[in-house]
Amino acid sequence: MLSLILVTLTAVAAGFAVWAADRHRDRYGALLLPGISVGAAVLTWTALQAAGAASFESEWIGWAIPVAVAILAPLVAVVPIGNSRAKADTAESERILRM
Incomplete structure (x- = not known):
């Protein structure tokens, strides 16, 4: 159970680190x-x-692999999320300005 707590805390830290760097x-x-x-x-x-x-x-596999996944998942997700949100924001801004 301690490994789950450590993995979760590391995942939160990794997610915030990627968010701060984006x-x-x-x-x-x-x-x-x-x-x-x-x-x-x-x-x-x-x-x-x-x-x-x-x-x-x-036993180290039980926490090392989830920590690696926790670091890679937001790095992989930030690219399509940022691009789609940028396109959506631009389209909405253009729609508002055309009114």
Whole structure:
């Protein structure tokens, strides 16, 4: 259970770090990327626990892989989210200015 707590806290920190480093962070909420990071990490942790991959001999796998996923998930998600929000904001601004 301690590994789940550590994985979750690391995922939140990774999500906020990616949010803070993103130059388009004003286009979406502050909790979106940490939420994506935590969701991916907890799903990975649960899958590894269910598969028995985090046994006593390889206990480090139970927290190392979810932490890696928690770091990569918001990095992968920020590109399409930022691009789609930028296009949507531009289209909405143009629609308002045409009125």
